[in-house]
Amino acid sequence: AQSVTQLGSHVSVSEGALVLLRCNYSSSVPPYLFWYVQYPNQGLQLLLKYTSAATLVKGINGFEAEFKKSETSFHLTKPSAHMSDAAEYFCAVSETAAGAQKLVFGQGTRLTINP
């Protein structure tokens, strides 16, 4: 069974500082990995996804993530935090490219940006 663990339910950084949100996965087959962002009382917006094409994936809003098979990790980073980045971030894994493509989500990490 696949699973996702996000280390740190709450991360706080200063505006302009590096953002690092950690995600580790467990999968019996090569996974497909996703990062989603959720603003209060809204649905999820896709930030980026790993589909085995390239290990460093660039997404929207300046975010990127690197797939490291040896560490079973897919950490999300952004060089310089902006106030508008404050939100809840979810890492998710899917084991199939076809069929239902069910997603399994991590617990989420709330990102707070300090002025």
Next chain:
Amino acid sequence: GAVVSQHPSWVICKSGTSVKIECRSLDFQATTMFWYRQFPKQSLMLMATSNEGSKATYEQGVEKDKFLINHASLTLSTLTVTSAHPEDSSFYICSARIPAGLGQYFGPGTRLTVT
């Protein structure tokens, strides 16, 4: 870009009544949609996978007779919470599988409060 809508965005109902939530894909056909439940400050929990023209597939522990799912067309899936109780109060989010791609487009969510 592709958009998934939900209606209503919030609803308050009395205990014992039923509530229907609609999920629509606005500019693409969605053969597969998903229904999630999210409790405050928690992650998304997949409730069921909705396939157009066939019965929904429910996750373990989800009562199919309580959470009725209908996916009668390629652009509409509905979730009906029958005989709602206060413990059913939650944020319900639907998503649609990206056509010919990986991942899901998420709706904005519906907040259900049962009094």
